[in-house]
Amino acid sequence: xxxxxxxxxxxxxxxxxxxxxxxxxxxxxxxxxxxxxxxxxxxxxxxxxxxxxxxxxxxxxxxxxxxxxxxxxxxxxxxxxxxxxxxxxxxxxxxxxxxxxxxxxxxxxxxxxxxxxxxxxxxxxxxxxxxxxxxxxxxxxxxxxxxxxxxxxxxxxxxxxxxxxxxxxxxxxxxxxxxxxxxxxxxxxxxxxxxxxxxxxxxxxxxxxxxxxxxxxxxxxxxxxxxxxxxxxxxxxxxxxxxxxxxxxxxxxxxxxxxxxxxxxxxxxxxxxxxxxxxxxxxxxxxxxxxxxxxxxxxxxxxxxxxxxxxxx
Amino acid sequence: xxxxxxxxxxxxxxxxxxxxxxxxxxxxxxxxxxxxxxxxxxxxxxxxxxxxxxxxxxxxxxxxxxxxxxxxxxxxxxxxxxxxxxxxxxxxxxxxxxxxxxxxxxxxxxxxxxxxxxxxxxxxxxxxxxxxxxxxxxxxxxxxxxxxxxxxxxxxxxxxxxxxxxxxxxxxxxxxxx
Numbered sequence: 001x002x003x004x005x006x007x008x009x010x011x012x013x014x015x016x017x018x019x020x021x022x023x024x025x026x027x028x029x030x031x032x033x034x035x036x037x038x039x040x041x042x043x044x045x046x047x048x049x050x051x052x053x054x055x056x057x058x059x060x061x062x063x064x065x066x067x068x069x070x071x072x073x074x075x076x077x078x079x080x081x082x083x084x085x086x087x088x089x090x091x092x093x094x095x096x097x098x099x100x101x102x103x104x105x106x107x108x109x110x111x112x113x114x115x116x117x118x119x120x121x122x123x124x125x126x127x128x129x130x131x132x133x134x135x136x137x138x139x140x141x142x143x144x145x146x147x148x149x150x151x152x153x154x155x156x157x158x159x160x161x162x163x164x165x166x167x168x169x170x171x172x173x174x175x176x177x178x179x180x181x182x183x184x185x186x187x188x189x190x191x192x193x194x195x196x197x198x199x200x201x202x203x204x205x206x207x208x209x210x211x212x213x214x215x216x217x218x219x220x221x222x223x224x225x226x227x228x229x230x231x232x233x234x235x236x237x238x239x240x241x242x243x244x245x246x247x248x249x250x251x252x253x254x255x256x257x258x259x260x261x262x263x264x265x266x267x268x269x270x271x272x273x274x275x276x277x278x279x280x281x282x283x284x285x286x287x288x289x290x291x292x293x294x295x296x297x298x299x300x301x302x303x304x305x306x307x308x309x310x311x312x313x
Numbered sequence: 314x315x316x317x318x319x320x321x322x323x324x325x326x327x328x329x330x331x332x333x334x335x336x337x338x339x340x341x342x343x344x345x346x347x348x349x350x351x352x353x354x355x356x357x358x359x360x361x362x363x364x365x366x367x368x369x370x371x372x373x374x375x376x377x378x379x380x381x382x383x384x385x386x387x388x389x390x391x392x393x394x395x396x397x398x399x400x401x402x403x404x405x406x407x408x409x410x411x412x413x414x415x416x417x418x419x420x421x422x423x424x425x426x427x428x429x430x431x432x433x434x435x436x437x438x439x440x441x442x443x444x445x446x447x448x449x450x451x452x453x454x455x456x457x458x459x460x461x462x463x464x465x466x467x468x469x470x471x472x473x474x475x476x477x478x479x480x481x482x483x484x485x486x487x488x489x490x491x
Binding site: 167169213216 | 342346350373382387390392393397
């Protein structure tokens with residue numbers, strides 16, 4: 001029987017029948033990735049809203065952890081509702097936009113840095129859309145404007161935050177590099193995703209590709225907030241006190257969701273309605289590399305709707 | 314061609330030119346997410362039938378006064394990361410340009426000197442191609458940097474060390490006959 005989280009390689013077993021009840025029964029809660037798990041584009045995965053409803057009736061918690069840095073958690077709450085998911089509130093949703101803002105608040109405002117200059121931690125230059133910028137403002141931080149000169153009387157920029165930015169330009173890249181010449185200026189990225197699927201099978205570039213440009217120009221490595229790094233789990237634990245040994249991570253991307261689960265000591269379930277194919281998980285399992293083994297999920301399902309029979313009526 | 318609509322979902326619907334067989338990334342001060350999107354679309358459509366080529370990997374272009382702007386290498390890295398594949402790089406330190414010179418001018422590497430100011434492009438290419446390498450100190454490199462590589466145990470760093478250096482290429486004049 002698979003253990004929860006660490007120790008030994010996962011074996012990517014299909015979760016069904018009795019196994020389903022054995023795994024879901026003891027679980028206190030599930031963490032779900034969103035894109036490719038709950039919905040694809042603007043359509044809910046069939047059965048996903050019912051699964052969440054059944055989890056609620058079984059007394060199991062459902063929390064959401066997403067690398068997508070486009071939307072504020074308030075927008076995500078509305079999206080859940082619009083796509084037919086009931087009872088999901090903003091406080092249940094941990095997006096990389098929110099968690100990046102929390103991270104920056106911790107680093108820039110909470111008594112660290114050059115405290116005493118009275119200027120409240122400095123400004124943040126955000127490469128990203130309005131959803132991300134709003135989360136940073138809501139965390140009490142001030143934003144640097146685009147096109148400002150690097151030097152001058154304005155309050156110093158203490159962090160560059162790279163997120164999903166479909167308005168990314170060479171000029172913004174150059175502006176970011178100007179700020180990063182100060183070694184005290186942090187370089188933070190919301191997530192490492194190289195691309196995201198579009199509904200017709202094409203792909204759109206992700207934050208990871210923009211971060212690579214900024215890292216190359218500045219000679220710095222970014223601190224990445226999102227999965228597979230564990231900071232978002234720290235945020236979840238701080239707010240909800242989750243026990244990793246009784247929590248399952250459900251995701252569609254091996255390199256982010258499943259590795260995140262492994263890193264946080266969670267058992268992992270891969271769902272096949274999103275990015276990663278079963279063959280990829282099996283290839284990682286067959287690989288000699290130790291790093292590859294960490295990308296193998298404990299279990300997989302074709303869709304999260306397949307989890308419903310594992311819950312009490 | 315102009316892209317329809319304001320968002321990536323719209324850009325992904327713009328018609329692709331059926332004749333495109335390569336994506337070439339060079340220095341582009343008008344680089345944008347939209348262009349990155351289109352590059353990715355061509356590379357995915359073509360697979361191994363669509364080349365991905367970068368002119369060079371320079372991280373920064375130094376400007377007067379000590380500042381710098383992002384180099385082509387940043388844009389190449391963005392495309393490589395999105396497409397999850399490696400570009401073929403034309404510029405130094407890769408040897409393609411040297412091969413071009415050789416094919417036109419019948420160069421004997423043993424009797425040719427490469428003169429440059431950057432260790433990780435000029436000198437590395439020269440050393441890799443069997444040329445004698447000469448560093449000039451009128452550009453980005455200091456002698457301290459060279460010493461650091463020279464004293465390191467790392468073979469990769471050793472290949473950044475030039476055979477010779479001069480303060481300026483003007484210092485070569487006395488060696489040339491009247």
